[in-house]
Amino acid sequence: MIPYGRQNISAEDIQAVVAVLRSDFLTQGPAIERFERKVADYCGARYAVAVSSATAALHIASIALGIRRGKRAWTSPMTFVASSNSILYSDGTVGFVDVELETGNMSIRSLRESLEHAEAQGTLPDLVIPVHYSGQSCDMKEISDLSVKYGFSILEDASHAIGGTYNGKPVGSCEFSDAAVFSFHPVKIVTTGEGGMILTNRNDLHEILIRLRSHGITRNPEILNNKSEGPWYYEQLELGYNYRITDLQAALGESQMNRLDEFITRRNTLAARYDFLLKDLPVYPVKVGSNRKSAYHLYPIRISKDYSGKSRREIFEELRGSGIGVQIHYIPVHLQPYYQSMGFKAGDYPVAERFYGSEISLPMFYDLSDEDQDKVVGILKGILER
Ligand SMILES: *Cc1c(COP(=O)(O)O)cnc(C)c1O
Numbered sequence: 001m002i003p004y005g006r007q008n009i010s011a012e013d014i015q016a017v018v019a020v021l022r023s024d025f026l027t028q029g030p031a032i033e034r035f036e037r038k039v040a041d042y043c044g045a046r047y048a049v050a051v052s053s054a055t056a057a058l059h060i061a062s063i064a065l066g067i068r069r070g071k072r073a074w075t076s077p078m079t080f081v082a083s084s085n086s087i088l089y090s091d092g093t094v095g096f097v098d099v100e101l102e103t104g105n106m107s108i109r110s111l112r113e114s115l116e117h118a119e120a121q122g123t124l125p126d127l128v129i130p131v132h133y134s135g136q137s138c139d140m141k142e143i144s145d146l147s148v149k150y151g152f153s154i155l156e157d158a159s160h161a162i163g164g165t166y167n168g169k170p171v172g173s174c175e176f177s178d179a180a181v182f183s184f185h186p187v188k189i190v191t192t193g194e195g196g197m198i199l200t201n202r203n204d205l206h207e208i209l210i211r212l213r214s215h216g217i218t219r220n221p222e223i224l225n226n227k228s229e230g231p232w233y234y235e236q237l238e239l240g241y242n243y244r245i246t247d248l249q250a251a252l253g254e255s256q257m258n259r260l261d262e263f264i265t266r267r268n269t270l271a272a273r274y275d276f277l278l279k280d281l282p283v284y285p286v287k288v289g290s291n292r293k294s295a296y297h298l299y300p301i302r303i304s305k306d307y308s309g310k311s312r313r314e315i316f317e318e319l320r321g322s323g324i325g326v327q328i329h330y331i332p333v334h335l336q337p338y339y340q341s342m343g344f345k346a347g348d349y350p351v352a353e354r355f356y357g358s359e360i361s362l363p364m365f366y367d368l369s370d371e372d373q374d375k376v377v378g379i380l381k382g383i384l385e386r
Helices: 011-021 030-043 054-064 082-089 108-121 140-150 203-212 247-257 260-277 312-321 350-358 370-385
Strands: 047-051 072-075 093-096 127-129 153-157 179-183 196-200 283-285 299-303 359-362
Touching: 011 247, 030 047, 030 196, 030 247, 047 054, 047 203, 054 082, 054 127, 054 153, 054 179, 054 196, 054 203, 072 082, 082 093, 082 127, 108 140, 140 153, 196 203, 260 283, 260 299, 260 370, 299 350, 312 359, 312 370, 350 359
Parallel strands: 072 093, 072 127, 127 153, 153 179
Antiparallel strands: 047 196, 179 196, 283 299, 299 359
């Protein structure tokens, strides 16, 4: 089976992890800060905070941005459930904004309409979480302009998008947001096994994120409430979590970052090859805007219904049956039973539902060979023409 995604681990990666195993610190050692610095520098952001997963990152970043009971956050329904679950963890109220059919990204027109409507109702969001679907940045300038007008914070769910660019700047620079989150799950671009990171240019957010990832505890003498009672002294200032990443993971991430550009180049080459090989077939790859470079975590296509007379499900099952590990990204979050029990229903976000109904993610990963890619396209062609 050719999988839809897969990590690439080099001899250097293994050496980096083994070196940590032989060192004094398995967690909270020097590799974490080195990893954070490396990603922050790559992205051109001032601060980076590494945590145990992107889900944890979204959770504490949304707390740091003020989400609690009575606060509202909007995200995309075309995402993994973690984007919106992170709001529910701290009792915030979730809303969704429909996507564009061509990209799977949050539609600026839908966002504007939803904001106008919410303003009239007195239900404006406190936070918007755009999701950079498949690795392509959303229209961050437009979202940022709307945030100035309507007064919400912006947290980028950039789980798919490390290594991508927007207007020539790396995703994660936070030029148009308060913070951005990356995932280092093995199917993503760079891996630490499990892991995530928050990028920000805001010093106040950085300080609180550092505390929230470790129980809300600080030893910083400048912010202690009471006088230090001795070298052992620490204070818990708010309710935090154990969301720390280990040094083993950070060392792997640090080593993987050395090859990020190589990963992105190969993924873009594969995408261009897919675009070319698929150009005469009745399928529509995600459109990438001219002012951005996708990190191509995924290579999603939409299948034209009327061409072969086959349903998406039939095509999916035939691909799987032929050893092609295709996936579907995503079942719109508002269709999940848990979200339906909160009042969301089918028909609420019609473009996301239409996108879901026709989407298939083809294999896309650094080690996918040209031969395997030809095989994927050949089999897809055969299925569509049969
Ligand atoms: C993978 C993913 C997450 C969660 O990442 P973890 O590191 O597994 O917690 C969140 N949002 C999106 C869009 C993702 O694809």
